[in-house]
Structures are given as structure tokens and as C-alpha cells.
Amino acid sequence: MTCEAVQNRLLALPDPMSATGDVREHCEQCERCAPFAARAVELDAEIAEIVVPAYSQEVKAAFLARITMAGPVIQSVPTPLFRSSVSLKELLSRIPLRPLLAVAAAVVVSLGIWSVVPTKKLPVPEPEAMRHDLLKKVVRYNTDLAALTGPKDKIAKLSELAVDLRNETRALSKAAQKDEMVSLAGMYDKVVQDGIVAQAGLWNPLTTTPGERQAVLNAAASELIQTANEANTLATSASMQVQPQLLRIAKTARDGHTRLTKIANGEGS
């Protein structure tokens, strides 16, 4: 039997001295319950000596009537901890700010670390390798040219391709070796001579207005002379390996410009 159970049994007895069996045995052996039992016996004796005041039936009836009276059980409302009229300043002064700020700071720091450090449970996405922009563009030029039938549109499209090759040449001129620059120069040759100039020569003047033909060809020629100037500039600071190819590109562009200008002016193809 637990001490709590023994003590409850003692309190329930009309006379603590009359405890028997397990309760008596426990009280005799337990260091906690033995003094509890002794005190219970003392209290019982003291209560017995209390003089009970005389009472009458009227007093008893009045008492019973009071405790059985109808109405709210709670007669008074306890005073709240904070008054409704307390100011914000007073309220804040009662809240411990220092530990609260420390907790908030710890939460923010933890969130920051959690957002940076990848968790093992999240699936790692496939890393996307770098893609060559020029290759993507050349594929697009192929699909675009597949849909074009007239020289005007073809010349404009091939001129765009020539500009992209110029941009690639510029990007690679410092780092490229001879093989790469030979490749670029070769591609540029094909686009200008076998593409732009060839289409300009095939463009029948009777299928368009002189103004439109001249505008398209002059626009293409303008890009070519820009390429020639840029390639010449790059060649002045290029290595001995790539300089000849840059000069080759410049010559191709200049020759292309000359031929386009002649065609635009009606001086032949």
C-alpha cells in the first residue's frame, strides 16, 4: 500500500486508533506515515474537546436555507492579473524582452542556416550543363531557312548567322588556338560567299522594287564592313597563331561588302 492510500484510509476512519491490518502494519513501519498517524490521533482528541455551541431547530433551519438558496454559485469575481486599462508601455515592461529577443534571434539564425544547408531528405536536381549558345542558334537558323523561299528573307537570315559567327570570333580571339580560328574563318567564308553574296546574285531585280533590294543588300553590306573593321582590330593584338585567320575573316567580309554594294547599285553580281 502506498503512503497516500494509507493516509487517506486513516482520515476516513472515525477513530484513527482503530486502524487494523495493512494500515496499522504500514504505520508501524513507515517513517512518513507513523508521525502522520500519531498526529491524526492527536487531532481527533483535540476536536473531541471542542465545545459545540448550543443550537436550536430555528438556527439549523436558517443554516440549511442559506446553503440551499437559489442563485449564482459564484458570488464575487476574482481580480484579474492585468487591469483592462493597463497601457502598452506597462504591458511591455512586464514582458521579459531580453530572453524573447534572444529566442527570436536564434530562430532567425537557424532558419538562415537551414535554408542554406541542403538537407539529405530533399532530392538533388540534375545539374544542368552549360550549353553552347551558337549551336542552339545555328539549329534555329536551319529550321528558319527551311521555311524561307525568297532571296530577301534568306539574305537577312544568313546575315544574322554571319553576325553570330563574328560574335563568337570576338569571344574566342584571345583564348582560341589555330584550329578553332581556322574553323571559324571557314564557316564565315561559306556563309558570306556561298550564302549571302550567292543569294544576292540570284535575286531577280524584277521580283522586287529597287528601293527594297538596295535596302536589304546595303544592310547586309553594312554588317560585313563592321565585321571587317572588328577583325582587323582584333588581329592587331592577337597571337601569331590566330592573327592570319582574323585577317582572313576581315578580307572575306571586305570582299563581300564590295560585291554586295556593286549588286545593290546594279553593277552586276
Next chain:
Amino acid sequence: MKRLFFATLLFAAFAALASGQPTTPGLLASEQLKLFKSNRELLEDLVSRSIDLANANDPLTRAKACQKATSDIGRAMGTAVRADDAERVAELGEYLTALMDQGLTPTLTDARRQTPVGSPGEIELVQFHERASLEAEQLELSIPAMGRIGTSARVKDARAKLHIAREALGKVGR
């Protein structure tokens, strides 16, 4: 306490800034060169196809140029498969689909429309269509379905789109 409060705010602000930065702001010259070297042969082939396409005067000739371009990309894709390069296979698969969808199939459709039934040109056209469809099927089957390449999400997506493009090519004229 004020220092702790502002230090926390500053940390949170920097964390937010760092998370929004791009991971690849631009290519270095060495990276550009590496990309050019790995694509040089394919670039030279496709630039030649561009000239072929520009100089073509009829839809069948344009279709043949497109088919050669798909063959060029198919060779590069074979190299990527042997190198077990999933990302490269996915990239080339996308270009293959674009050439088929926006180049070969439309030009073949134009050729079918313009070629009279029963003419000698039709025989050549039908034979070309059969060869192109067969090659497209072989290109699709050359993409592995297992292993590192086969299990790549990007490759699976590229293969699915290529399959649709190949089916559309096969249905031209039907």
C-alpha cells in the same frame, strides 16, 4: 540588446540576398572555348546545311538538307551515348526534335502537296520519306532506356518529344 537585434536583421537580409543570386552569371573565355571545341565539327556540318537550305529551290531539296542535318546531330548524339553523357544526349535530342518538327516534317509536307500523284517525282519522294522515317526511328532507339542516360529525367523528356516528332514525320501525306 540593440546590437543583437540589428545584427540579427542584418544576417537575415544577407541570407535573403545570397539566395537570390544567379549561379552562372556568364561564360569565361575558357568555358566558351571548351564549348566551341566540343561542338566544332557539328557546327561546321550545320552551317553547311544552312547554305544548302538557303540555296535549295524546291521543298524536296530542302527536306533532304534537313534530313542531312538530323543525321549530323544523330552522329554527335551517338558520340554522347558512348561517352555516357546524359546532359549532352538530352541537349542533342532537343535539337533533333526541333529539326524534325520545324524543318523536315513541314518541308516534306510541302513536297507531298506539290508533287503530282503518279509522277516520277512522287516515287523519289516516297522513297525519301521511307528512308527519313526509318532513320528517325533508329535515332530514337539509339537513346538508351537504362543506365545513367536512360534514367535521366531530361533524357526521358527529350525522348518522349522525339517520339512525338517521329510519329508526326511518319504520318506526312497520310
